[in-house]
Amino acid sequence: MAPVSPRLTPAMQVLTAAVTKAGKRLLRDFGEVEQLQVSVKGPGDFVSQADLRSEETLRQELTRARPNFAFLMEESGVSGAEDWEWRWVIDPLDGTTNFLHGIPHWAISAGVERRISPEKTELVAGCVYNPASDEMFWAEKGVGAFLNDRRLRVSGRRDMLQAVFATGIPFAGVPRKAEFSAILNRIMPQVAGVRRFGAAALDLCWTAAGRYEGYWEIGLKPWDCAAGIVILREAGGVVTDPDGEDPWPSGNIVAGNPNLHPKLREIVAEGIAAARTAAPRAG
Ligand code: IPD
Ligand code: CA
Ligand code: CA
Numbered sequence: 001m002a003p004v005s006p007r008l009t010p011a012m013q014v015l016t017a018a019v020t021k022a023g024k025r026l027l028r029d030f031g032e033v034e035q036l037q038v039s040v041k042g043p044g045d046f047v048s049q050a051d052l053r054s055e056e057t058l059r060q061e062l063t064r065a066r067p068n069f070a071f072l073m074e075e076s077g078v079s080g081a082e083d084w085e086w087r088w089v090i091d092p093l094d095g096t097t098n099f100l101h102g103i104p105h106w107a108i109s110a111g112v113e114r115r116i117s118p119e120k121t122e123l124v125a126g127c128v129y130n131p132a133s134d135e136m137f138w139a140e141k142g143v144g145a146f147l148n149d150r151r152l153r154v155s156g157r158r159d160m161l162q163a164v165f166a167t168g169i170p171f172a173g174v175p176r177k178a179e180f181s182a183i184l185n186r187i188m189p190q191v192a193g194v195r196r197f198g199a200a201a202l203d204l205c206w207t208a209a210g211r212y213e214g215y216w217e218i219g220l221k222p223w224d225c226a227a228g229i230v231i232l233r234e235a236g237g238v239v240t241d242p243d244g245e246d247p248w249p250s251g252n253i254v255a256g257n258p259n260l261h262p263k264l265r266e267i268v269a270e271g272i273a274a275a276r277t278a279a280p281r282a283g
Helices: 010-036 044-065 096-100 177-190 200-208 222-234 261-278
Strands: 070-073 077-079 086-094 107-115 121-130 135-140 144-147 164-167 193-195 214-217 238-240 253-256
Touching (some): 010 107, 010 121, 010 135, 044 086, 044 107, 070 222, 086 096, 086 121, 107 200, 107 222, 121 200, 135 200, 144 222, 164 177, 164 200, 177 193, 200 222, 200 253, 214 261, 222 238, 222 253, 238 261, 253 261
Parallel strands (some): 070 086, 164 193, 164 214
Antiparallel strands (some): 070 077, 086 107, 107 121, 121 135, 135 144, 214 253
């Protein structure tokens, strides 16, 4: 198991233990996937099964420990009490395309959402575990963000020319390609680099760890970003939508260190506006 901090509260102990168990199983499956690359059919069906097994392991472990918590999970949707106060928001395998191709950059993402009024919820805790690197990113609101037992802090860079940003590139069947191109065209000449590693939850955590200065992606699902939003904020980062509003639960994410988030947000907002002006209905 990843060496997590003795500061873990009981709720985080439950969460990290469940995620570690599901992660070990996924790592065994990942070993199989590497063998299946050469087969004609490829590992598609096997990976779908691994994804479902991961979700089921998490459901069983978390239900046993916290029977009154509801779930929002990528594969099975919502379950548990409708009048929930606490809810797990879970992606049992983030970075599926990487997993499928034998690329060791994928994770389990699990956030904790609390209802604060009939209409409003907030994110209060989360963990993102990459079993291939044995990196457990975790945070609780007001406690701080950690990578295993080490405190996390966003980078201090202020200069765009030295900054590295991550993003998610739209792929076949996904809209907003014109918006993405408009944003990329604007940011490329201003920065040291743009990366696309392929796991949104890890992109938020890597920004929290100061590996990138920022990250943007439009149209994420709640399970992609619930845990990462808490982790980034607790590491001193800023995360909003392109208009500067709370990105939860819209999934329109602009994240960064406090020095460079305003500039990144401006570029993303300008790119979106320009694409919409050029072709209001373009995908
Ligand atoms: C995807 C990954 C990817 C992001 C996509 C997500 P999945 O999640 O996080 O990096 O660009 O928007 O859907 O499908 O691998 O769980
Ligand atoms: Ca995902
Ligand atoms: Ca997934």
